Amino acid sequence: KGSKVELNANDGLVITSPNGDQLWKTEGLNAKVSRGVFNDTGNFVLKGDKLNSVWETFQFPSDTLLPAQVLQKGGKLSS
Secondary structure, eight states, rough: OOOOOOOEEEEEEEETTTTTOEEEEEOOOOSOOOOOETTSSSOEEEEOSOOOEEEGGGOOOOOOOOOOOOOTTTTTOHH
């Protein structure tokens, strides 16, 4: 209760605790973020200024694999 999710240009998605401590942020950004898009496949994509994909959930699975999603060599899946 009281945690916050924000989208910002430098860190992408950031989750903070009620006292403001950073709990999580997107990793592996290759550019500044201009917007976030949830597409029809269930993939959440962070887009850069030129609408290029700079981060997406399907590249960083954590507990669910969906049809057509690829788990890259060296990737980890945990539950």
